Amino acid sequence: MDEFETLKEQFDPMIRSIMKKLNIYQNKHEFYQTGLIALWEAYQNFDPKKGQFATFAYSYIRGRMLRDMDRQIRNEERNVHPKEEFWEMIQDDDADPLLQANEFLLSLCRDSHLTRQQQKWVEYTCIHMLTVREIAEIEGVSVSAVKRWRSEAKQKLKGTLLAIKD
Template identity: 35%
Template sequence: MNNPESDQSFEDIYIKYKRMIHYQIHKLNLRDPHQEFFQEGIIALWEAHQKYGHDPTFPKLATIHIRSRLIDLIRKQKRIQDKEALDEFIQEQPVLNNNIEHYDPQFWSTVRKHLSDKQWIFIQKRIIEGHSIKEIAQQEEASIDAVKGWGQAAKRKLRSIMTDYR
């Protein structure tokens, strides 16, 4: 069984399927002001034509291939966005306030009693001294993820004792 689309040039295939690319972009509720999703759809259509152009189910395969590529592009952009936000967070340093311990010594002693040594190091160096997570990791010879873990554990423990200070 021969597929008539395998005999067509890519220009003819493009003309026939460009509305379907726009439909998939619309169906995924994407804004495409710079036509990057549309371009990705054209590339996916070309790849589908090269790979499945002879197949009688080409329209279905092309639709699946294009939709998958658009979703991959969404995921890729999301990963890039998340990485940029994380890098910005790591570089961001809190306002340094050397006198923060003197505001309520009882509070800080209560905090210290409830935390492990690593969690206290995080609180002291990140909140009190104003170091970045990256600096703390270097000073403590630990990974950035480990330091973040100390902070998360400290925040969980502090939620319960903070109810007394609200």
């Protein structure tokens, strides 16, 4: 049996205990896998000079599960998943309202004279529903750069929308 298998058996009760303390009752298998991945990463990053492994592993696993719970909650808040009956009731009046909304958004970006980076922020945020951090990772820039794109884009879009309103 290799080292990690032994570690997995040893820390399995800890992972399950953390899940119980965090009241994880949905997607248990997924969170258990998250716990195993966190255990592996803790094993890789552990520095024996800084304390005991069990304490380090506990905080590492718990932190990873909390982060994943937070990410899952944000995703659920952003995305609505209606039941099947809802889709049966919808009539197809327009060819594709989402496509029309995206076209309107992109035309608004052009009318507002947004830079390419500002347009990327609008597309990533409004169409792909990504966070500032996720956009920064994709574009290979800092989070503050994406925040600057956002701020400037919002100002320009606000000016264009106010002009349209008048």
